Amino acid sequence: MPSRRILFYAAVLAALGAVPMAVGGFYLEFTNQILIFALFAASLDLLAGYTGLISLGHAAFFGIGAYATAILVELGVVRLVFVLPAAVLLSALAAAAIGALCIRTTGVSFIMITLALAQLVYYVALNSPMTGSTDGMLMFQRPESGLPGIDLENNIHFYYYSLLLVGLSFGIMGRLVSSPFGRALQGIRANEERMSAMGYRAGTYKLTVFVIAGAFAGLAGHLFVNLQFFIDPSSLQWHASGQVLTMVLMGGLGTLSGPAVGAALFIGLEEVISSYTDHWMLPMGIILVLIVLFARGGVVGLWRGIRSKGPWNG
Amino acid sequence: MGEHSTILASRGLGKSFGALQVNRNINLDVRLGEALAIIGPNGAGKTTLINQIAGAMRPDEGQILFLGQNITGFPAYRMARLGIGRSFQRTTLFPEFTVFENMRLAAQSQLPGWFHIWRPASGWEDINDAAMETLETVGLAGRSQLAAGALSHGEQRQLELGMALALRPQLLLLDEPMAGMSLDESLRITELLLKLKGTITLVLVEHDMDAVFAIADRIAVLVYGELLAVGDPETIRNDPAVVEAYLGEG
Numbered sequence: 179m180p181s182r183r184i185l186f187y188a189a190v191l192a193a194l195g196a197v198p199m200a201v202g203g204f205y206l207e208f209t210n211q212i213l214i215f216a217l218f219a220a221s222l223d224l225l226a227g228y229t230g231l232i233s234l235g236h237a238a239f240f241g242i243g244a245y246a247t248a249i250l251v252e253l254g255v256v257r258l259v260f261v262l263p264a265a266v267l268l269s270a271l272a273a274a275a276i277g278a279l280c281i282r283t284t285g286v287s288f289i290m291i292t293l294a295l296a297q298l299v300y301y302v303a304l305n306s307p308m309t310g311s312t313d314g315m316l317m318f319q320r321p322e323s324g325l326p327g328i329d330l331e332n333n334i335h336f337y338y339y340s341l342l343l344v345g346l347s348f349g350i351m352g353r354l355v356s357s358p359f360g361r362a363l364q365g366i367r368a369n370e371e372r373m374s375a376m377g378y379r380a381g382t383y384k385l386t387v388f389v390i391a392g393a394f395a396g397l398a399g400h401l402f403v404n405l406q407f408f409i410d411p412s413s414l415q416w417h418a419s420g421q422v423l424t425m426v427l428m429g430g431l432g433t434l435s436g437p438a439v440g441a442a443l444f445i446g447l448e449e450v451i452s453s454y455t456d457h458w459m460l461p462m463g464i465i466l467v468l469i470v471l472f473a474r475g476g477v478v479g480l481w482r483g484i485r486s487k488g489p490w491n492g
Numbered sequence: 493m494g495e496h497s498t499i500l501a502s503r504g505l506g507k508s509f510g511a512l513q514v515n516r517n518i519n520l521d522v523r524l525g526e527a528l529a530i531i532g533p534n535g536a537g538k539t540t541l542i543n544q545i546a547g548a549m550r551p552d553e554g555q556i557l558f559l560g561q562n563i564t565g566f567p568a569y570r571m572a573r574l575g576i577g578r579s580f581q582r583t584t585l586f587p588e589f590t591v592f593e594n595m596r597l598a599a600q601s602q603l604p605g606w607f608h609i610w611r612p613a614s615g616w617e618d619i620n621d622a623a624m625e626t627l628e629t630v631g632l633a634g635r636s637q638l639a640a641g642a643l644s645h646g647e648q649r650q651l652e653l654g655m656a657l658a659l660r661p662q663l664l665l666l667d668e669p670m671a672g673m674s675l676d677e678s679l680r681i682t683e684l685l686l687k688l689k690g691t692i693t694l695v696l697v698e699h700d701m702d703a704v705f706a707i708a709d710r711i712a713v714l715v716y717g718e719l720l721a722v723g724d725p726e727t728i729r730n731d732p733a734v735v736e737a738y739l740g741e742g
C-alpha cells in the first residue's frame with residue numbers, strides 16, 4: 179500500500195527532524211554524517227542496484243562536489259545560491275564526461291574503467307595547487323544562506339539544511355526509480371538485449387543515470403565538506419568508492435532504503451568497533467561477508483524476507 | 493517489380509563467424525502484408541539472418557532495405573523504432589519481473605520521448621491498458637502477476653511473442669515461436685498468427701511444418717547459408733531440391 183509507505187517515510191523524516199531536540203554536539207554531527215552517506219550510497223545504488231552498473235569510481239563525484247564547494251568559498255564566492263548549484267553541476271558535468279567513456283563497456287571492464295578514471299580525478303586533486311594537494315583544504319566558513327534567520331554556521335541549522343536536501347533527494351530518487359525511466363533502467367539491468375530489441379537505446383539511459391547519480395554524489399560531497407570543514411584527496415580515492423559500495427551491499431542493492439540502512443550500519447559499526455581497536459576493517463569485513471553470505475539482498479532484503487516468507491526462500 | 497510492394501529486401505547479404513560462412517549472398521524480398529516462412533535444417537543460418545535484419549548483428553556484406561531505405565548495420569533499437577519487431581528463438585524475458593511488468597516494458601517502448609520521470613510507471617493508463625490487452629491476445633491475462641520466470645515453457649514462449657507484438661511493428665520477425673510448445677499451445681499460436689496475417693507483415697522461422705503450411709503465403713528455404721528456393725507453399729512442397737535438402741527428412 180503506497181499510503182503505508184508514505185506514512186513510514188513521514189515517520190522516519192519526523193524522527194530525523196526531532197534529533198536536534200534530543201541531542202547535540204557529537205551525536206548531531208554523527209547523525210548528519212549518516213544522512214550524507216545515505217545520500218551518497220543511494221546515488222551509487224541508482225547505478226549499481228537499479229541499472230547493474232557497478233562503479234568503483236563514484237567517490238570522484240563526491241569529491242568534486244566537496245572540492246567545488248571548498249574552492250568557491252575560498253575564492254570568496256560564499257553565497258549558497260551560487261555554491262550549491264555549482265557543486266552539483268560540476269559533479270554532473272564530470273559524470274557526463276567520465277560516463278561517456280565508461281558506459282561503452284560492461285561487467286569487469288566497466289568496473290576497471292570507472293576505477294581508472296576516478297583515480298585520474300584523485301591525482302588531479304592530489305597535485306593541483308587549487309586543492310592543497312595531500313594536505314587537503316580547510317574551510318573557514320560555510321556558505322551564506324542569504325535568508326534571514328538561517329545561519330548555516332549554526333550546526334542545528336546546518337543539520338536541517340542537510341536533512342532538507344537529503345530528504346528532497348530521496349523523494350526525487352524514489353520518483354525516478356518507479357517512473358517509466360526507472361523501470362527501463364531496471365529492464366536494462368535484467369536484459370539489455372531485449373530492451374534494445376524493443377527500441378530502448380540503452381546507452382542513453384545509462385549515461386543519463388550516470389549523470390544523475392554523479393549529481394547526487396556531488397550534492398553529498400557538498401554537504402560533507404560543510405560538515406567537516408575539511409576535504410582531502412583520500413575522500414575521492416578508490417577505497418572511498420569501495421566503502422560506499424560496501425554500504426550499498428550491506429543495506430541491499432536495488433532499493434533506496436537499503437543504502438540508507440547500510441550507511442547507518444557502516445558508520446555506526448565503524449564508530450563502535452574503532453573505539454575498541456584500530457583494526458576496525460577486519461571485523462567490518464567479516465560482518466560484510468556474513469551479510470553477503472546469509473542475506474543476499476542485504477539487511478533490507480533480509481527484513482523483507484522475514485516479513486513475507488522467511489529469509490532463505492529465494 | 494510487379495504488383496507487390498516490398499517492405500524488406502536483402503541484397504547480397506553475407507555473414508561469417510570466423511571461417512564459417514553462415515549467410516551467403518542472400519537476396520530476399522519480403523512483400524508488404526505477406527506471411528513469409530523461412531525454413532531450413534538446423535544450423536542453416538536462419539537465426540543469423542533474422543539477427544541481421546533486427547540489428548542484433550551487423551552484416552559482413554550486402555545491404556538491407558526497409559521500405560526502400562538502406563538500414564544496413566543499424567543498431568537493434570533503431571530497427572525496433574523503424575517498426576521491425578522480433579521475437580527470440582531462445583526465450584529472452586525479464587524472468588524476475590512479473591508477466592505484466594514484462595509486457596508493460598514492451599508497451600512502454602511506444603511512448604514518445606524517453607525521459608519520463610515524474611509520473612510513476614503505474615500511472616500511465618494507456619500503457620497499462622495496452623499491456624493488458626496484449627496479454628489477453630496471447631492468453632496470459634490470468635497469469636499477469638506471476639514472475640515471468642515461473643511460467644511454463646509454453647507460456648514463456650507466448651509471452652516472448654506477445655512482447656514483440658506489443659511494439660505494434662509493421663514487420664514482425666518470429667524466430668521459432670512454436671519451439672517446445674505443446675500441440676495445444678502451438679495450435680493457439682497458429683490461430684493467433686492467422687488472425688494477425690494481413691494486418692502486419694510476418695517473417696516466420698519455424699520447424700513445425702503444419703504451422704508453416706497453415707500460415708505462410710510464401711516459403712523461403714535456406715540451406716547451408718544459401719537461399720535454395722523461394723515460392724508459394726505448393727511449389728516448395730513439390731520442389732525436388734527442397735525435398736531432398738530438408739523436407740524429405742521429416
Ligand SMILES: Nc1ncnc2c1ncn2[C@@H]1O[C@H](COP(=O)(O)OP(=O)(O)OP(=O)(O)O)[C@@H](O)[C@H]1O
Nearest residue numbers: 509512514532533534535536537538539540541581
Ligand atoms: N554468435 C555466433 N558465433 C559463432 N558461430 C555462430 C554464432 N551464431 C551462430 N553461429 C553458427 O552459425 C551457424 C548458423 O546458426 P543459426 O543459429 O543462424 O542457425 P539456424 O538456422 O537458426 O539453426 P536452428 O534451426 O538450429 O535454430 C551454426 O553453425 C551456428 O553454430
Ligand SMILES: [Mg+2]
Nearest residue numbers: 538539540581
Ligand atoms: Mg535458429
